[in-house]
Structures are given as structure tokens and as C-alpha cells.
Amino acid sequence: MGNDAFLQLRGLESHYGKTQVLKDIDLTIRKGEFVALLGSSGCGKTTLLRIIAGFLSPSAGQVSVGGRDITRHQPDKRGMALVFQSYALWPHMTVGQNIGYGLKLRGIRRDEIARRVSDLAVMLGLTGLEGRKPANLSGGQRQRVALGRALAIDPEILLLDEPLSNLDARIRLSVRHELRALQKRLGITAVHVTHDREEAMVMADRIVILDGGRIAQQGAPEEVYNRPVSSFVAAFMGAENLVHLNGVRDGDDFVLQPGAAGEGGRVQVAGRGLASGAVEARFRPEAVRLTDIDRPATEPGGRFFGEVMAVSYPGGQWRHVIKVGDREIMADAERAFTPGQPVAVFVPAAALFLFNSPCGDPVSRTGLSPETAKNQA
Missing domain, CATH: 3.40.50.300 (P-loop containing nucleotide triphosphate hydrolases)
Structure with a gap:
């Protein structure tokens, strides 16, 4: 002992x-x-x-x-x-x-x-x-x-x-x-x-x-x-938003590949055993920066595209339900976006938790591209 x-x-x-x-x-x-x-x-x-x-x-x-x-x-x-x-x-x-x-x-x-x-x-x-x-x-x-x-x-x-x-x-x-x-x-x-x-x-x-x-x-x-060690722990500790992505390990970084879910990005591995392939990206509603679809990201992180489905005000900030592909996520913002509006969902690298998907299968479609989002607006 x-x-x-x-x-x-x-x-x-x-x-x-x-x-x-x-x-x-x-x-x-x-x-x-x-x-x-x-x-x-x-x-x-x-x-x-x-x-x-x-x-x-x-x-x-x-x-x-x-x-x-x-x-x-x-x-x-x-x-x-x-x-x-x-x-x-x-x-x-x-x-x-x-x-x-x-x-x-x-x-x-x-x-x-x-x-x-x-x-x-x-x-x-x-x-x-x-x-x-x-x-x-x-x-x-x-x-x-x-x-x-x-x-x-x-x-x-x-x-x-x-x-x-x-x-x-x-x-x-x-x-x-x-x-x-x-x-x-x-x-x-x-x-x-x-x-x-x-x-x-x-x-x-x-x-x-x-x-x-x-x-x-x-x-x-x-x-x-x-620093949650698994997707389960991340979700239990409040990071209930989930987006499926693909990426490639590049030394101490993990490079998110551009695709239907977003425009790619680079996130530090920070000691996690990430391997190239399909990943689960988890993040908290309060970590999100919700912006208009045309506003570019200015720092490392993940940027996804979706459509506002519902808006409520629980106090302090506006809570949005965003449809990203066939999933819905929650995002907080200081102002209310309009239901039906296409938006960009940016998550800073430090608040984006990545874990290899259990099945390891590549992801074909998990979100709207900015062009598709504009056309559906």
C-alpha cells in the first residue's frame, strides 16, 4: 500500500x-x-x-x-x-x-x-x-x-x-x-x-x-x-453534441478532412491515441460560436454547417437546435438566429473532443456544405 x-x-x-x-x-x-x-x-x-x-x-x-x-x-x-x-x-x-x-x-x-x-x-x-x-x-x-x-x-x-x-x-x-x-x-x-x-x-x-x-x-x-478519455465521459460531462467526421493523424496534430460536415481544420492530439479515420467529435453547447454562414473561422478548431430548427431562451444566452445532416445539436449564442436560417457552427480546438469511432467506418455525409445551405435558405 x-x-x-x-x-x-x-x-x-x-x-x-x-x-x-x-x-x-x-x-x-x-x-x-x-x-x-x-x-x-x-x-x-x-x-x-x-x-x-x-x-x-x-x-x-x-x-x-x-x-x-x-x-x-x-x-x-x-x-x-x-x-x-x-x-x-x-x-x-x-x-x-x-x-x-x-x-x-x-x-x-x-x-x-x-x-x-x-x-x-x-x-x-x-x-x-x-x-x-x-x-x-x-x-x-x-x-x-x-x-x-x-x-x-x-x-x-x-x-x-x-x-x-x-x-x-x-x-x-x-x-x-x-x-x-x-x-x-x-x-x-x-x-x-x-x-x-x-x-x-x-x-x-x-x-x-x-x-x-x-x-x-x-x-x-x-x-x-x-480532458475526457472517451466519448462516453465527454458526453456525461456535458459534451453531448456529437458530429461524425473523418481525419488524418499528422504528428501531434489531427487534421479534420473537408467534407459535407464542414471545411476541415487542425486540432492538437494532446496525448490522445487518435488514429487516422472516422472520429466522433463532441462539444458543449456553451463552447459553440454560432455565426452567419459566410463568416470565416479565424483560429484552429472545427467548423460545421447546419440549419436552425428551433430557438429558446433559458436565460443568459439563446439556445438553438441546429440540424447538422441527420443529427441535431445544441448551440448557445448571445443573439437569436432565425429558424430556417443556415449557420456556421464553430468549435475552438480546446473545446472539441475527438475520439475514434468504434466502428471505424468512414463517414459519407454528416452535414450541409455552405453552398447547399445557401441554396436551401
Whole structure:
């Protein structure tokens, strides 16, 4: 085990009947690190968290903490606390009784429980609410009580199973920052399951993206956001626009070939294993520069041609649906373009993520040429 390793998962696998949910999971988490397990429903992130917590046993592999194998240990013997999505508060107990429940089970003296509950109430902004019951609390307050109950037993590792998903959007924004600040102040190791990309980005030191029971990519938030290693990761991190292109590897550059989708271009490979042939180009709506069809590009990147299908205003910028060949993409702009108008969709090189197409087949037609677009206008 490395010097900075604290929580280690080695070769973890899990099955439900004949269905394999987790496949060869290897993950090392440092002491005091906040790690977010991110993925869509069914990717295995909650199963992985429950294996760490001890509520599920892996089909294969090992869980260790501080070099100690805890794979077969009961949940209460692991030095961990889990905050559930539903909070799981006792409705007949007060705030103070809920927070101190774990301490009572451990036989801690009443005066020590009262002191610890009081300290946590101050820390979590619950002072004066100790005598209330959960039914008389807001969603944000209930979340704090559940967190207080978890922290009361002084766990080495805090496990969070989408604890903010039941909060409304406004409260969720403030609570996520409060939770992150508290975790940093206490120096506690945290593993947080979420399907919310923004939540993972603002809270975690490291994001682990799961896909089909495997780790698709892990790294600092800015790394997985700006340097996705696969088309799946790029899409999950917001680059949902997809255009199929052809290109040729030229040293450290990848040269996009002119064709129906656009006028070609040159993009740095930047360490990616791109090979000549068909590629998938992914990019985010906010990265697009939408212009009139006759306006040329002035910097490296990809330039595609299409037709405006719909326009809406979600706030800040205008959101456009652009038909590029037989596909539709999203593009943001400071002004609204007219439905039916031919446009150029420019994506700067740094925001254009290229991946070799799985099938490797050349692309025959993925967009409108400027001349065709003009003729159809």
C-alpha cells in the first residue's frame, strides 16, 4: 500500500444473480480526500458504496482501510458512517435524540452525549432545534440532522448516498457548499455518490466516473471536464453534441478532412491515441460560436454547417437546435438566429473532443456544405 493510501478497493466485483454489476474495481482514496462516485442510474455507484459500508459483500476483491482488511467486517466495525438519501431519521425522536442515537448504542454517558450533541448542533446550525422532531424541520435541516448523527460517532470515513437529492434546487446549492466546508474543516475522508455532474464538480477533490460497472475515468474535476478519455465521459460531462467526421493523424496534430460536415481544420492530439479515420467529435453547447454562414473561422478548431430548427431562451444566452445532416445539436449564442436560417457552427480546438469511432467506418455525409445551405435558405 502506498504511503498516501487510506481506503483501498482491489479487484472488487459484484453480482446480482447472473447479472454482473461491478467489474474489477481498483480505487485508492487518500486520508482526508473527498471523492465523488459519478454515473447514471444502474452504473453500479450505489452498489459500490454499500460494499464499502459493509451492507453488501463483494463477489470478489478486497476492501481495506489503513492497511487493514475489512472486507468481511460488519458495518459497525468499519469506522464508517453513512448518510442516506432519505435521511432515515427516527420520526418519534427529537433532533438531539437522533444525533445522539449512535452514541447511546455505544454506551456513552449521558453528559458526554449531551455535550457532543450540543457541539454538533452549533457546528451544523441547529442550535435551538434540539427539541424538535423531524416532521417540524425543513428539508435542509433534516439533512443536517442526518449528517450530525453520522458525525457524532467520529467516523474515519463518511459515506454519502445522494444526501442532497431530496432538497429543492435553491437549498441544495447552499448545503453542498456547507457540507464541503465542513468536510475540509474536520479533515474527514468522504465518498459521495451522485448522478449530478455539477454537484460532483463543486464538492469533490476527485471524480470517479462509472459506466457499466467499470471505472471509465477518474481525476480532478477540471481534468475529467477538460480532458475526457472517451466519448462516453465527454458526453456525461456535458459534451453531448456529437458530429461524425473523418481525419488524418499528422504528428501531434489531427487534421479534420473537408467534407459535407464542414471545411476541415487542425486540432492538437494532446496525448490522445487518435488514429487516422472516422472520429466522433463532441462539444458543449456553451463552447459553440454560432455565426452567419459566410463568416470565416479565424483560429484552429472545427467548423460545421447546419440549419436552425428551433430557438429558446433559458436565460443568459439563446439556445438553438441546429440540424447538422441527420443529427441535431445544441448551440448557445448571445443573439437569436432565425429558424430556417443556415449557420456556421464553430468549435475552438480546446473545446472539441475527438475520439475514434468504434466502428471505424468512414463517414459519407454528416452535414450541409455552405453552398447547399445557401441554396436551401
